[in-house]
Amino acid sequence: MTLHTTQPPILEAAGVDPSEALSILQQALVGADDGELFLERSESESLVFDDGRLKSAAYDASEGFGLRVVADETAGYAHANEISPAALRRAAESAALAKAGYAGQAAEGPRATNQKLYDAVDPLASPAFSDKIALLAEIDAWARARDPRVVQVSASIVGERRAIEILRADALTVRDIRPLVRLNVSVTVERDGRRESASSGAGGRTGFEAWITPDRWQAQVDEAIRQALVNLDAIDCPAGEMDVVLGAGWPGVLLHEAIGHGFEGDFHRKGSSVFNGMMGKRVAAPGVTVVDDGSIAHRRGSLSVDDEGTPTSRTVLIEDGIMVGLMHDRLSARKMGQRAGGNGRRQSFAHMPMPRMTNTFMEGGRDSRADMIASTKRGLYAANFGGGQVDITNGKFVFQCTEAYLIEDGRITAPVRGATLIGDGATALTNVTMIGDDFAFDPGVGVCGKAGQGVPVGIGQPSLKIGGLTVGGTTV
Structure with a gap:
């Protein structure tokens, strides 16, 4: 080949x-x-x-x-x-x-x-x-x-x-x-x-x-x-639990970090994923479908073949809220009786391959972002993200917002600085209440780190409304 x-x-x-x-x-x-x-x-x-x-x-x-x-x-x-x-x-x-x-x-x-x-x-x-x-x-x-x-x-x-x-x-x-x-x-x-x-x-x-x-x-x-x-023009962000509307595209980095790593085969084989034992069970709200697909032409996270020689493919991880799949390299696929899907990746010849994401995204829904905003009494619109930290064993995350706005009485008002989102991936998935009709991929800048190895990845999602996230800020 x-x-x-x-x-x-x-x-x-x-x-x-x-x-x-x-x-x-x-x-x-x-x-x-x-x-x-x-x-x-x-x-x-x-x-x-x-x-x-x-x-x-x-x-x-x-x-x-x-x-x-x-x-x-x-x-x-x-x-x-x-x-x-x-x-x-x-x-x-x-x-x-x-x-x-x-x-x-x-x-x-x-x-x-x-x-x-x-x-x-x-x-x-x-x-x-x-x-x-x-x-x-x-x-x-x-x-x-x-x-x-x-x-x-x-x-x-x-x-x-x-x-x-x-x-x-x-x-x-x-x-x-x-x-x-x-x-x-x-x-x-x-x-x-x-x-x-x-x-x-x-x-x-x-x-x-x-x-x-x-x-x-x-x-x-x-x-x-x-x-x-x-x-x-940003003001200090208030802290507290509130509904959060995420923008489309790059904000999918939260999905990638807080959820995606928990679906990599090696963590399941070792029993260290928060999603262990959940195959076939509900792990997200109805309507949530999450996919990893390394076979999309020209995308940053795509590969014609992975670093073990396996052709990349579309792997559905969550379908309508039900956990249905994992991302495997050849080792985890063999040990778990599954088929390798083209997720064996390595940073370079000096590194061993392991299960990694390629282009990971949530599919679009039917809600408009305007309706998400209008239905929010008090909340945060997180349009863009910076870095974040995630504990893969329990899914707990902290993400910094680089562009965010207050939502008050169904309207976007003041931009805020110092906003962080705090929660855990499993809970955040089940608290998705609206899924946007505006799906978008990120512009092509993602790099994923795992076990000291960095590889290029793609990220995507529509706008989302998530209930009850903890927002860290500088005022109460």
């Missing part, structure tokens, strides 16, 4: 005979349940334009491999940034120590696929370096001219091209080339000596020409300025 190959295979480019590498892998996997050789070559470029000048330009290139041997629930893993027969043999000897736990439950190989979710473009090659700098300078000048209150602008673009190659003991070879780009704009505005900042960004699995068009980067500038100006 070969996807998007426009350059020599990694093994051949490194001067390694593929048949020799296969022989080394096969020997390491004798008496093992599963495993693979994962090879990677990546290049990335980051340009930052700050305070009217090019502040930094960074380029990074790396290549290497990771060899994994899985026996029952034990995994041996060895990696190196030197791709050679000698390095492969040393890695095979180390990883093969895991075979002491062999259980005789050999895993079935991943199914073949021809799905192609993105093109094999190279964001580093085009446009030219000078054109990228000129673009950032244009963004800076345009933002400053947009509003006289703008006093500082920072703009950055990041491009990446990652080639991966997966070799299995049955000689199946999977190759993929993964582009990824992102634009980010931050602005600071000032009025009467008070300063506020905000940022906006977008990206996806494309080249720069397809993504950073004038209409798109101008929209990001306008959004950053709009949020910063809103914050200039």
Whole structure:
């Protein structure tokens, strides 16, 4: 199975005979349940334009491999940034120590696929370096001219091209080339000596020409300025329990963190998820359907195949409020008698794969956001979020709102600062009272961290009304 190959295979480019590498892998996997050789070559470029000048330009290139041997629930893993027969043999000897736990439950190989979710473009090659700098300078000048209150602008673009190659003991070879780009704009505005900042960004699995068009980067500038100006008028947020209306799109990060991790197969296999034992039971209000889907073309969290060679797919996690599915890598799928759905992901060749989200979202409903606001006597409209903290074992979360407004007598009134949302994912799901008809994905900026590994992800949801959330603020 070969996807998007426009350059020599990694093994051949490194001067390694593929048949020799296969022989080394096969020997390491004798008496093992599963495993693979994962090879990677990546290049990335980051340009930052700050305070009217090019502040930094960074380029990074790396290549290497990771060899994994899985026996029952034990995994041996060895990696190196030197791709050679000698390095492969040393890695095979180390990883093969895991075979002491062999259980005789050999895993079935991943199914073949021809799905192609993105093109094999190279964001580093085009446009030219000078054109990228000129673009950032244009963004800076345009933002400053947009509003006289703008006093500082920072703009950055990041491009990446990652080639991966997966070799299995049955000689199946999977190759993929993964582009990824992102634009980010931050602005600071000032009025009467008070300063506020905000940022906006977008990206996806494309080249720069397809993504950073004038209409798109101008929209990001306008959004950053709009949020910063809103914050200039913000008052201290009152604290207490109240109904909360969440905006569409990026506010789905609350869903991702507070709920999504609890549906990853390894936490269920280890019994550490708050949703353990709830399969087939109601875990959310009627109408709530949550999906993870890594097979959506060009989305930031999408992959034609995951980092174990399994094609990505649509996995329904919650259907009409009932828990119906989990996200699996090959290990958790095998141990739980399920099918791997393409959720085995790793940050790089130096990391083992584990169950991870791709694009996780709640499907839309039939309610309008206007009706949600009108039906709220006293509450908070949380339009945008920043960071947050979640305890996966109990689902408890704390999220900071970067843009929020009071709702009083069915109307949005003053913007507020210092608002946080406090609760737990399981309770929040059951307290969803209205589901919007305005579903949206985030603009393509998400990064998910787990066990020290970060991977790009997508997030989405419609507007939601949730009853009885605790709002942390600066006044009572």
